Amino acid sequence: MFSKTIFKQTLRSNWKLWAIFTAIMAAMSALVIAVFDPKMIQGMMDMIKSMPGVADMIDESMLSGATSLLGMLGQSFYGMQGILLGLIFVIMTANTLVASQVDRGSMAYLLSTPIKRTRVVGTQALYLISSILSMFLVVTIVGLSTVQLAHHGLWGTEYTADVKAAAALLEVDEETVDEDLTLIRDNPQAITAGAEARGVDQDVYTIYLNQKLANNAYQAAADALGVDVAAVTADPTLIRNSPEALSAAGAVLGLDSTTYATQLDQLIAQSALSADHAQEMQGKVVAGLTAAAEVLDIEPGDLAQDMGKIKANPAALGAAADAAALIPAESFPEGTPPAAVHQANEAAFLSIINAQLANDEISLDNGLDFSVKDYLLLNLGAFLLMFAIGGISFLFSCVFNLSKNSLALGAGIPVAFFIFQIMSQVGSSLESFKYLSLNTLFDPNAITSHGTFVPQFAILAVLGITLYATGIKVFKEKDLPL
Amino acid sequence: MPVLNIDHLTKDYGSGRGVFDVTFEVNKGEVFGFLGPNGAGKTTTIRHIMGFSRPQHGTTTVNGLDSWTQHYVIQRDVGYLPGEIALPEELTGTQFIAMMAELRGMSDMTYTDYLTSKFELEPSGGLKRMSLGMKRKLAIVTAFMHDPDTLVLDEPTSGLDPVMQDIFISFIKDEKERGKTILLSSHIFSEVDATCDRIAIIKDGHLVSTFVADDLRHNESKTFKIEFASTTDFERFREQIEGPKKLDVISVKPHRNQVRVLIDDAHVNELIATLADYHLKFFSEIKFTLEDYFMKFYDRNTSVEMETPNATN
Numbered sequence: 001m002f003s004k005t006i007f008k009q010t011l012r013s014n015w016k017l018w019a020i021f022t023a024i025m026a027a028m029s030a031l032v033i034a035v036f037d038p039k040m041i042q043g044m045m046d047m048i049k050s051m052p053g054v055a056d057m058i059d060e061s062m063l064s065g066a067t068s069l070l071g072m073l074g075q076s077f078y079g080m081q082g083i084l085l086g087l088i089f090v091i092m093t094a095n096t097l098v099a100s101q102v103d104r105g106s107m108a109y110l111l112s113t114p115i116k117r118t119r120v121v122g123t124q125a126l127y128l129i130s131s132i133l134s135m136f137l138v139v140t141i142v143g144l145s146t147v148q149l150a151h152h153g154l155w156g157t158e159y160t161a162d163v164k165a166a167a168a169l170l171e172v173d174e175e176t177v178d179e180d181l182t183l184i185r186d187n188p189q190a191i192t193a194g195a196e197a198r199g200v201d202q203d204v205y206t207i208y209l210n211q212k213l214a215n216n217a218y219q220a221a222a223d224a225l226g227v228d229v230a231a232v233t234a235d236p237t238l239i240r241n242s243p244e245a246l247s248a249a250g251a252v253l254g255l256d257s258t259t260y261a262t263q264l265d266q267l268i269a270q271s272a273l274s275a276d277h278a279q280e281m282q283g284k285v286v287a288g289l290t291a292a293a294e295v296l297d298i299e300p301g302d303l304a305q306d307m308g309k310i311k312a313n314p315a316a317l318g319a320a321a322d323a324a325a326l327i328p329a330e331s332f333p334e335g336t337p338p339a340a341v342h343q344a345n346e347a348a349f350l351s352i353i354n355a356q357l358a359n360d361e362i363s364l365d366n367g368l369d370f371s372v373k374d375y376l377l378l379n380l381g382a383f384l385l386m387f388a389i390g391g392i393s394f395l396f397s398c399v400f401n402l403s404k405n406s407l408a409l410g411a412g413i414p415v416a417f418f419i420f421q422i423m424s425q426v427g428s429s430l431e432s433f434k435y436l437s438l439n440t441l442f443d444p445n446a447i448t449s450h451g452t453f454v455p456q457f458a459i460l461a462v463l464g465i466t467l468y469a470t471g472i473k474v475f476k477e478k479d480l481p482l
Numbered sequence: 483m484p485v486l487n488i489d490h491l492t493k494d495y496g497s498g499r500g501v502f503d504v505t506f507e508v509n510k511g512e513v514f515g516f517l518g519p520n521g522a523g524k525t526t527t528i529r530h531i532m533g534f535s536r537p538q539h540g541t542t543t544v545n546g547l548d549s550w551t552q553h554y555v556i557q558r559d560v561g562y563l564p565g566e567i568a569l570p571e572e573l574t575g576t577q578f579i580a581m582m583a584e585l586r587g588m589s590d591m592t593y594t595d596y597l598t599s600k601f602e603l604e605p606s607g608g609l610k611r612m613s614l615g616m617k618r619k620l621a622i623v624t625a626f627m628h629d630p631d632t633l634v635l636d637e638p639t640s641g642l643d644p645v646m647q648d649i650f651i652s653f654i655k656d657e658k659e660r661g662k663t664i665l666l667s668s669h670i671f672s673e674v675d676a677t678c679d680r681i682a683i684i685k686d687g688h689l690v691s692t693f694v695a696d697d698l699r700h701n702e703s704k705t706f707k708i709e710f711a712s713t714t715d716f717e718r719f720r721e722q723i724e725g726p727k728k729l730d731v732i733s734v735k736p737h738r739n740q741v742r743v744l745i746d747d748a749h750v751n752e753l754i755a756t757l758a759d760y761h762l763k764f765f766s767e768i769k770f771t772l773e774d775y776f777m778k779f780y781d782r783n784t785s786v787e788m789e790t791p792n793a794t795n
Contacts, residue, residue, distance in 0.1 A: 003585070005581055005584040005585050006585070008581075009570065009573065009577075009581050012572060012573065012577070013570060013572035013573070101570075104568045105564065105566055105568030106568045106569055106570045106571075108532075108534070108562070108564050108568070109569070109570070109578075109582065109624070110585070111532070111533075111534060111553070111557075112532065112557055112560070112562040112564075112625075113557055113582065113585035113586050114554050114555065114557045114558045114585075114586065114587070115554055115557075115585055116553075116554045117553070117554075477536075479529075479534070479535040479536055480529070480534040480535065481529070481534075481535075482529065482532075482534045482564070
């Protein structure tokens, strides 16, 4: 079924096309990964969600999917560009390998040697399959390297840098620390080490830790209640009304149920107030940001992405504090010296910055919750889809003696599949188009959100094998106009 | 046992194209000419001999092996020179030769090198930019490189310059001396005439004649060219020969009062007796050629007013 000599010649004739497409695909996926910024995406998502009407139109799972790196990759590269590029490569190569050689007549040379037809065409099939496989291997390796380089090597380990540093300091293992962050919170030295490992100052780090703990507490409560963490976050009274949830959440924070209940009451009261307040605060912070941006001579928008810059520059901080005037003038006693007012405002603005920075750290943890296994599955799925589509193009390349006929079906059908899938995503009225497309069997969303994908993968694999085998059989038995 | 045996081969491509009930065989050491214009079915027949196509009826065998089912076995001892040269363009000539040698499991390249220098082949360049003549030479070298006992050559000299054509024809003669069995398809009479032992003529997919070349050369009929002194004589002669059909008018040139006639040696006296009544400008024998014989099949139905396209003089 395989001839090394023919494979060598095929490789020599086709490697350039492979190299070009592989380079473009690898570069594209690397770019998408490198520019991924969970903070920015999170912001965009918040904005979309806050718009009435828009949120209803968009599938909730789509929103949650896109906030993680893999979810976003699944919707962009593995949903669109990567698939389209792969498609074009497969179509072109499949046609070149058989139909075009029969059409031109150069196949006559291979068949005027003592080589069986099945070996000739089997070698071509093998080249097509291995070129797709190696293409996705390169894309995968480049992708993983990019994740490593652009996102500080957070993948592959479940523990963040601060957890590792604290674990080393406390001489316990990382898992213990990760499961009980109070170990860090209650140990000043561990806080110092953790902050350093994360590259933030201790104030920010403390806020981050508390926020993280609060999140973990919600998670524990949600588990105890058997509901989704989002439900608990949206309505903390659920925890308040359940003794089990209270004790589970309290345990995470190292508190007993009663203490945690009190804290929770405060929180609930606060969030009721904050709706109006938040709007007002937002305006003040923007004013402060604008003033600081002027001092630092950068765009306010850019500064909002990186508020640490204000902290590092006393002049900017001063300007921002004055402009924002976070503490209403009337809350100061009569005759408070301006310097004291300034100082108080500065402290208030600083705490806003710290809260924001801590929030950024949380987003980073969430956004880069990168599972190598899911990433490999994404690539495996894309490979299997291309394998099956390659089977279609290859079959028609074997069936037809003229390039134009081979392309008409070998390219037409895969392109139609691609278009049908896009159409099925546009609106619910066109959703049934997904049953007309092979592409539906590779659903990145199902992989990243742990849905069902194994049967689909199996169908793609079996279908692909059948198509290649049929192509080889057809070629073996047909008349060649050579 | 014949080396090549084509037995009632039929392949109908529709609308009259294809080959129909073609039967011939090529024996060991024989050079067999396969004559016919483009589209007559030469290449279709060769396609079946090479095992590229499956016959609708009949069989083709090479050394007793079925061409279709045993195509990869028969190739070991067959050299094939396609009519249309289409080489894998991404390779250089050297790479192509090396690939073909590898596919044929050859290790000794002495004969290949001999052929390369004999045909003045420069294989180092890329195939895409090679001239047609150079590509042809490359195809010739790869067809003969494994020194096969059987050669299937489809219009081998097209695209070669006259000097190379002569080298090729003398090479074919040498190969014949070495006992090779050769099927030579062509529409060039000179090369078929110069090399072939037996010749088959194919027309519209049907074999119309298979004959021994030497029989043609020592034919019992002769062709004469006659030019009359006047149009009157010319017309009178044409009217007279309409009656008793002992001679065959091959072509006429009314504007020159010329006529070419084919006549059996037995009737040559009658012709001379007839011609005695006319004023002639000249009377000469035209050596009968394969071309004339071939044209007999192809021009039989054409109008007398038309000149034979390839007629000289």
